[in-house]
Amino acid sequence: MKLKHRLSLYSIVIFSVIILIASGIIFVSYYKQMENKERQNLANKSVLAAIYYLEQDEVTESEHEKTKNQLLKTISRRNIAVFDSKNQRFTGDMLSDSNITTTFIQRVRNATSAGFSNKDFFYHGLHYLDNQGEFVVITRESKSAFNEQMFSLLKILIIVSLLGLVLIYLFSRYLGNIAYDPVNRIVDQIKTRDRDSFYEPLKEERSYAEIHDLIATYNRFIDRLAQNFQIQKNFIDYVSHELRTPITAILGTLEVTETKDRSPEEYRTVLHNLKQYSLDLNEALDQMMILSGAKKSFDFISTRLDEIVWEVVEHAILYHEAKINVQINVQDVDLMEIQADSKLLELALNNLVGNAIKYSNNRPIQIELFEDNEQLALSIKDEGIGILKEDMEKIKLNFYRGQNSKDYQGKGIGLSMAHIIFSIHKIEMSLEENKPYGTVVILKFPNSNRILI
Missing domain, CATH: 3.30.450.160 (Beta-Lactamase)
Structure with a gap:
């Protein structure tokens, strides 16, 4: 029933x-x-x-x-x-x-x-x-x-009672249809869901508070479910995408080595190459754990943000001969002290600066540390190809590459990796257009000195 x-x-x-x-x-x-x-x-x-x-x-x-x-x-x-x-x-x-x-x-x-x-x-x-x-x-x-x-009164009461029950039944059915109409519309929406639209949120404007609470709860549940499935999908994608190269290199090296006897020096060279491939594989696994969301524990310690920035700038100049101008406009030096996993944060900033260098063909880059409403902020400005408006919402997704980036090598994981690391640190990342051309990445750091994972 x-x-x-x-x-x-x-x-x-x-x-x-x-x-x-x-x-x-x-x-x-x-x-x-x-x-x-x-x-x-x-x-x-x-x-x-x-x-x-x-x-x-x-x-x-x-x-x-x-x-x-x-x-x-x-x-x-x-x-x-x-x-x-x-x-x-x-x-x-x-x-x-x-x-x-x-x-x-x-x-x-x-x-x-x-x-x-x-x-x-x-x-x-x-x-x-x-x-x-x-x-x-x-x-x-x-x-x-x-x-x-008295008998007439009794008959009147019986007739009125029966008529009242009929009216109550009809009225309750009518009110039931009105009350459950939003529920029926929700059920109809769910029935139309398929594999591609399963994670779309439910929408119901003509309803009452309890139904809105139900919809909000369902949408939160679906969102969490989607996140869990996305974690699994990310892990599979990254395994197939990132592990193939070092594993192929290891297998190829072993096959070549087996073709004939080698001298001790050649074997040492082979072992050195295998070690490097293994280190690359281990680094890829660490990054996959972060990107897939499987890694939950991190080493958050008190860290100076400006020191991490200088490490990133030094790396960019040393390996890419980058032209980077750094400005520090922070009056309250205590804001520079943050709680972070310095290696992860350095990896994220390296990805952002690396993108700025690559997509601007090594044109000058502006990095600025400043205060925004008593909140520490960092901006990275480049003079590159920029991000198209239609790509702005998707550019943080794993393996997504902008439509204007086809002439540049890349895997589409740098910005998504940075976005995940910033989310772990509760750092807000926004992307803006750097007129007349280029991109501005703005990071806003939390005021609290404690990061909750």
């Missing part, structure tokens, strides 16, 4: 109980009220009957006739009986009634007035003292009209 149908059923059950209780309370309350009213009316008729039968010798004929007319309008004399002190019928036209017992007559005398009812009649007794003696006046009223009225 669908949840909205189950909720409709629950609504019907709950409202059925509520309607049943409310109808019962209404019926019982109205019954008691009307019963009390009938008994009060019957008590008034008993007084009128007592005056008619027992006060005739004390009033004028016209007054007696007036009392008679009032009595006949309210009660039949066949429903009146007057008993004397010996419990004998004194007057009244009521036929013998087994419900009127001496016990009831005595109770009336003791309580001045009393009454009871059965399924057919209401009874009322009045203890009346007259100059003729002591009497008990008993009147009765048929319950047929009262029972019909």
